[in-house]
Amino acid sequence: MHARYAKWGLKMLRLKKIAVAFGLVTAAVSMSASVMAADWKGWNIHVTGYPNTVAMDDFARLVKEKTQGRIDLKMYHAGTLGNQSDAIEQVRLGALAIGNFSLGPIGPIAPEANVVSLPFVFSSVEQAFRAMDGEVGQKISDGLEKKGLIALAYHDSGSRSFYNTQKPITEPSDVEGMKVRVMNNDLYSGMITALGGNPSPMAFSEVYQALKTNVVNGAENNFPSYESTGHHEVAGFYSLSQHLIIPECVCINAKIFNDLPAADQKAVREAAQESALLQRKLWSERKVASREKVLASGVKINEIADDQKLAFQAAMEPVHKGFLAKNPELVSLVELIKNTK
Numbered sequence: 001m002h003a004r005y006a007k008w009g010l011k012m013l014r015l016k017k018i019a020v021a022f023g024l025v026t027a028a029v030s031m032s033a034s035v036m037a038a039d040w041k042g043w044n045i046h047v048t049g050y051p052n053t054v055a056m057d058d059f060a061r062l063v064k065e066k067t068q069g070r071i072d073l074k075m076y077h078a079g080t081l082g083n084q085s086d087a088i089e090q091v092r093l094g095a096l097a098i099g100n101f102s103l104g105p106i107g108p109i110a111p112e113a114n115v116v117s118l119p120f121v122f123s124s125v126e127q128a129f130r131a132m133d134g135e136v137g138q139k140i141s142d143g144l145e146k147k148g149l150i151a152l153a154y155h156d157s158g159s160r161s162f163y164n165t166q167k168p169i170t171e172p173s174d175v176e177g178m179k180v181r182v183m184n185n186d187l188y189s190g191m192i193t194a195l196g197g198n199p200s201p202m203a204f205s206e207v208y209q210a211l212k213t214n215v216v217n218g219a220e221n222n223f224p225s226y227e228s229t230g231h232h233e234v235a236g237f238y239s240l241s242q243h244l245i246i247p248e249c250v251c252i253n254a255k256i257f258n259d260l261p262a263a264d265q266k267a268v269r270e271a272a273q274e275s276a277l278l279q280r281k282l283w284s285e286r287k288v289a290s291r292e293k294v295l296a297s298g299v300k301i302n303e304i305a306d307d308q309k310l311a312f313q314a315a316m317e318p319v320h321k322g323f324l325a326k327n328p329e330l331v332s333l334v335e336l337i338k339n340t341k
């Protein structure tokens, strides 16, 4: 009898323990819903003070504020979490939640996004943004979403021009035989080959050293990146070819975003769009300041005459042809861009 009671007592004790443990788990679960924030990591390639860096920090602040602390985004700047192509994969996989990406290196995975990497496809930065803020931007966003990325907002990245260590570039034949660094995207390699140069795809962080040691003779970028990386110190000829206008996105992992409650989706989207306005404002100031800074450091900037710009455009035409032959379904998207006033 006694033994039986003891057994029963033991059983009760066990049940009690389980109940206590269960209670604790329930408490932890409800606590995590109300107290613990979702921790997101964000990737950015640029250094302190760069328009994108300032805007992405502002984005993180706004996300926290607008979700009442439910989402805590920590931004990692200056490419500390790796190069851009790897980071794009990390965001697609959800290992990183957010990235501030150029549509350039995204192009190889999302053909719709690749249309912006066709040289001279946009006629000006202003026209590019009219297109991006309309149907063109929507189609590109749809293409990104199919690949697991949602573009919450677009940033300005101005236009890219050639710079090199040797001489002013004034016509296409000046690029002949030059080793030119490009971002990871076959369209850019094709562009340099079409000019008779030797393309060298390379991570952004390696370009300074490559220019300095003559591994490459030149590269291409906008004024703020040319200046913030110090490339102007080692490649002092900047020639205004303005051959590429590549918008940048604040891109989030699609599943992370789609799993959020509607109110948080709205908050995150609004935060991205508000901070993108700040980026565009800071960009318009920085492009002027960077140009002045490189000029003051002794860089020679040269214009390219209109007829020679047309010559560059004609020389790069095979890049368009090759791309559209491979992606005939994108002919209409390119037309849509060209018809944007």
Ligand code: BDP
Residues within 6 Å of the ligand: 045, 084, 101, 102, 157, 183, 203, 204, 220, 221, 222, 225, 248
């Ligand atoms: C800058 C872009 C950055 C690219 C870089 C590059 O903002 O995303 O990584 O060019 O050339 O303008 O790699």
